Amino acid sequence: MSVRWLTMGLSALLAACAAPQQNQPAAQVTLAPAMPSPDWRDQIIYFAMIDRFDDGDPGNNDQGVGEYDPGRGGHYSGGDLRGLTQRLEYIHDLGATALWITPPVANQWWNPTREHTGYHGYWASNFMAVDAHYGTLADYRKLSESLHQRGMYLLQDIVVNHTGDYFGYDGPWDPADPTRNFRRHPDPDGNSAPTQPPFDLNNVLDPAQRAAAIYHYTPNVRDFADPEQEANFQMSGLDDLNTENPRVRQALRQSYGWWIREVGVDGFRVDTAFYVPPAFFEDFLYSADTRYPGIDRVARAAGREQFHVFGEGFVLDAPGSEAGMRKIDRYIRGENGQPRMPGMINFPLYGSLVDVYARGRPTADLAERIEAMMRIHTQPHLMPSFIDNHDVDRFLAGGSEAALRQALLAMLTLPGIPTIYYGTEQGFREPRAAMFAAGYGSGGRDHFDTQSPWFQYLKSAIALRRSHPVLSRGTPEILHRNPAGAGALAWRMSLEGEQAIVVFNSSDERTLLDRLPTALAPGTRLRPLFAIDGKAPRLQSDGAGRISLELPPRSGYVWQPGDLEAVTAPARMAPTLEPISNSVHREDFVIAGRASRAIQIVVDGQLDQAQTVEPDASGRWTTTVDTGDMLDPGIEHHVVAWDGESGQASAGLNFHVQREWQLLADLPDPEGDDHGPDGGYQYPDDPGWRLARPADIQRVRVFGSGGSLRVELTMHQLLTPWNPPNGFDHVAFTLFVELPDDRDCSADSASRRSRCGAREMPLQNSELPQQMRWHYRVRAHGWSNALFSAEGASMDREGTAVTPTAEISTDTEARTVTFTLMRAALGRPRTLHGAKVYVNTWDYDGGYRALAPIAGPNNFGGAAEDGARIMDSSGPILLRAPGEH
Numbered sequence: 001m002s003v004r005w006l007t008m009g010l011s012a013l014l015a016a017c018a019a020p021q022q023n024q025p026a027a028q029v030t031l032a033p034a035m036p037s038p039d040w041r042d043q044i045i046y047f048a049m050i051d052r053f054d055d056g057d058p059g060n061n062d063q064g065v066g067e068y069d070p071g072r073g074g075h076y077s078g079g080d081l082r083g084l085t086q087r088l089e090y091i092h093d094l095g096a097t098a099l100w101i102t103p104p105v106a107n108q109w110w111n112p113t114r115e116h117t118g119y120h121g122y123w124a125s126n127f128m129a130v131d132a133h134y135g136t137l138a139d140y141r142k143l144s145e146s147l148h149q150r151g152m153y154l155l156q157d158i159v160v161n162h163t164g165d166y167f168g169y170d171g172p173w174d175p176a177d178p179t180r181n182f183r184r185h186p187d188p189d190g191n192s193a194p195t196q197p198p199f200d201l202n203n204v205l206d207p208a209q210r211a212a213a214i215y216h217y218t219p220n221v222r223d224f225a226d227p228e229q230e231a232n233f234q235m236s237g238l239d240d241l242n243t244e245n246p247r248v249r250q251a252l253r254q255s256y257g258w259w260i261r262e263v264g265v266d267g268f269r270v271d272t273a274f275y276v277p278p279a280f281f282e283d284f285l286y287s288a289d290t291r292y293p294g295i296d297r298v299a300r301a302a303g304r305e306q307f308h309v310f311g312e313g314f315v316l317d318a319p320g321s322e323a324g325m326r327k328i329d330r331y332i333r334g335e336n337g338q339p340r341m342p343g344m345i346n347f348p349l350y351g352s353l354v355d356v357y358a359r360g361r362p363t364a365d366l367a368e369r370i371e372a373m374m375r376i377h378t379q380p381h382l383m384p385s386f387i388d389n390h391d392v393d394r395f396l397a398g399g400s401e402a403a404l405r406q407a408l409l410a411m412l413t414l415p416g417i418p419t420i421y422y423g424t425e426q427g428f429r430e431p432r433a434a435m436f437a438a439g440y441g442s443g444g445r446d447h448f449d450t451q452s453p454w455f456q457y458l459k460s461a462i463a464l465r466r467s468h469p470v471l472s473r474g475t476p477e478i479l480h481r482n483p484a485g486a487g488a489l490a491w492r493m494s495l496e497g498e499q500a501i502v503v504f505n506s507s508d509e510r511t512l513l514d515r516l517p518t519a520l521a522p523g524t525r526l527r528p529l530f531a532i533d534g535k536a537p538r539l540q541s542d543g544a545g546r547i548s549l550e551l552p553p554r555s556g557y558v559w560q561p562g563d564l565e566a567v568t569a570p571a572r573m574a575p576t577l578e579p580i581s582n583s584v585h586r587e588d589f590v591i592a593g594r595a596s597r598a599i600q601i602v603v604d605g606q607l608d609q610a611q612t613v614e615p616d617a618s619g620r621w622t623t624t625v626d627t628g629d630m631l632d633p634g635i636e637h638h639v640v641a642w643d644g645e646s647g648q649a650s651a652g653l654n655f656h657v658q659r660e661w662q663l664l665a666d667l668p669d670p671e672g673d674d675h676g677p678d679g680g681y682q683y684p685d686d687p688g689w690r691l692a693r694p695a696d697i698q699r700v701r702v703f704g705s706g707g708s709l710r711v712e713l714t715m716h717q718l719l720t721p722w723n724p725p726n727g728f729d730h731v732a733f734t735l736f737v738e739l740p741d742d743r744d745c746s747a748d749s750a751s752r753r754s755r756c757g758a759r760e761m762p763l764q765n766s767e768l769p770q771q772m773r774w775h776y777r778v779r780a781h782g783w784s785n786a787l788f789s790a791e792g793a794s795m796d797r798e799g800t801a802v803t804p805t806a807e808i809s810t811d812t813e814a815r816t817v818t819f820t821l822m823r824a825a826l827g828r829p830r831t832l833h834g835a836k837v838y839v840n841t842w843d844y845d846g847g848y849r850a851l852a853p854i855a856g857p858n859n860f861g862g863a864a865e866d867g868a869r870i871m872d873s874s875g876p877i878l879l880r881a882p883g884e885h
Helices: 010-018 079-088 089-093 138-149 209-213 225-233 246-263 280-286 296-300 323-329 348-359 363-376 401-411 455-466 471-475 688-691 752-756
Strands: 045-048 100-101 105-107 123-128 153-159 167-171 182-184 267-269 310-313 383-385 415-419 476-481 486-495 499-503 509-518 524-531 546-551 556-564 591-592 601-603 611-613 620-625 638-642 652-656 661-666 697-703 706-714 732-738 776-781 784-789 807-811 816-821 835-841 872-878
Touching: 045 089, 079 089, 079 138, 079 471, 079 509, 089 138, 089 455, 100 591, 123 138, 123 246, 123 267, 138 153, 138 246, 138 310, 153 246, 209 706, 246 697, 280 296, 280 310, 323 348, 323 363, 348 363, 348 383, 348 401, 348 499, 363 476, 363 486, 383 784, 401 455, 401 556, 415 455, 455 471, 455 524, 471 486, 471 688, 476 776, 486 509, 499 546, 509 638, 661 872, 697 835, 697 872, 706 732, 776 816
Parallel strands: 045 100, 045 415, 100 153, 153 267, 267 310, 383 415
Antiparallel strands: 105 123, 167 182, 476 486, 486 499, 499 556, 509 546, 524 556, 591 620, 601 611, 601 638, 638 652, 661 697, 697 706, 706 816, 732 776, 732 835, 776 784, 807 816, 835 872
8 A cells, every 4th residue: 555545635635536627638539440469479579769869850859958968878869660661671571570669748848857858758748649759640550550461579678666756855744744845847838737637636735635645745755665666656756656546546547558450469568567556457458447448458349368467576586486476476366366468578588698698607597597587487488588678788888799609599589479679680789879860879870780790680680580480489497407517508499399409608618528418319410500600510429419519609590390310329438437425525536537538627517628538557637626616616617528539438427615714915995085086076966875875995915715806895784775786876886907017018018908907997097006007897786796807908998898797795784896707707817916996886787887077966076077986996006925924
């Protein structure tokens, strides 16, 4: 029950419910031509931001309130509905079958409290009108008709949680008296409320409008883990609708049913669904109200039997957690199984795809996510999946191009409706850059090249999915996973007797996939369907139905079982491993076995790190297992003996390692020095920053274990108001690591920077102090975690993305954030003795947050725009051996 709802008297409630709807379009409008709904499992969605896609009518760009400026990311760029219509052939050629567009409704053009515009479409002023920047209702109808003529479908983004930002509180909020410190925000046209009834009734100072209870008169959410705040408080200042009020529910059903009848929309994506009680959607979709029925009823009456509705629930589960998935499922079905929305966007799957392919996390993390997805959700095939979207960093902002190819192929071979965010097919790195030359961040050129490598790769991967229903409708079964890190991952897709086997190597090095249990008949030939590099080997299962093969770096394959052929017996016996006496080791240890010739000892599939051993005259061999990269005692490691010539692997042995960490440095940092390089910087205006001072470092401790590095930061305070998956908000950390100086840096060559490091701090307008040079750099905020080498780095280039990225852990009570970098992430240094560490703080939101002479709602203040983007820093810290001073 909402805070505002409880304050209403019963008589006021009844009056509000019975109040007539004024100045609304009639319930019965011109019906758009009916187009039957598709089987959504087979669709490919292309997601475009209207303002950033293409400009088909420059005459509607500037509406005269200072909102149009393609040079600024927070302003309108000029994209519109005609622009989308004139580029439909481009989208169709890619292989997409449905177009999802950001809300086309009339928006708050300029928000004076935020100095930002509603170019994105999520700040509604009228849910039943087309925004003038985007065109007219006729333009929208034309887009719908043009899609349907191509056999494509239209998905409209909608908002039921809030309108634009027309009111707020200047001081403390009093739940007993919501009039206290209440203030309305007039826009440049003088409007202090949406123009559409009943949403124009937003003045709590007017007793009649307060009694109507259209809104929750509440402040901003401060704790997204608090269900009361999540459901009833304002999200980032946007006016929260009282969706428990029958009058609000009726108005929302009326508004969105209108688009189905008038334009012929085929489905809705629901923005910010988590901030609306789940039960709302039972009414929104299935209400039997005869005047303004539920959306599903409206759609069926318009000939759309499978009108698809899917919600946004931004939640990323940590490995081993299913809490977010279960929260998502509550928006798909109720406690008693009653339907709510047919689907939700699969954010947890997105998080695991990014973790495994962009960040080099163990492939077992994605395997477990896939298994949980199939177990928890009743219809995972109806949940849109994605790699990029408008609310997260582009994959290429922290991941490599090779990793993105893998992530896209994985998405296209798993259950869910693959969603391609505009620009991914052109290799975009900026989240909301424009596709057209005159738009924001375009570089002054159009980006509709159908012959570009990215476009052609995605086109071929989409064609693979569309031509093999087993990939869109099948059920996955995990065949192989690596719990120790990047490497091999394999699954089988099955549908009514048809199968496809999908295999990846997520490592930047060669990986051994040994004795994969395919459950195929002995001698089954595997026919290649797809390979990321265009060349998939032809395989045959052995006498036990298994497959062993060496996987190239960042490879990805899809095979389909074919004919049976006789299995040829190996000419030599497979190598063997002797059992080990201890399954838990604290240091390197010896293993032994037998072989008939030189073989390789492969640990955790890492073929490039394998040791070659020669057996003695009796056929026995021994060697030592290097445990320097093994830091987590909970991880089970795997070792095999591999005969590459015959393609035979021994049975594997599993073991655990528990290594000790040693303190290498402990540096206190002055409290209250979070004011920039010259002491004159200010946090953004939001009191959440200024009161908490989340960028103030107070202590840095550095630990080592072999060549692995751990940096623990103690902060003034850790904030988590937006419930970030990394455990901290309103701050970004950038860590620089200089490895021990044993390199010859005298010669100038193309590889000098990767060998000798860089001094520039990319995108932060500064250089490292005291002649320090960095070889590796971590950039992390609440939702991102990227690792770069210095190769290719400059002031405006971050360097080369490498994996595995840092493991991040937080302790809110102790105010600590800890970054752990495995030895492999740092190029496997022999020692950290003589290495240097430097860390600084700022904030990050699709890029390092802006700096200006005067602080604003979204920018730091105290220096020119090109000033150093550093709020606090510690170091350089020289690392010495334990006990050395």
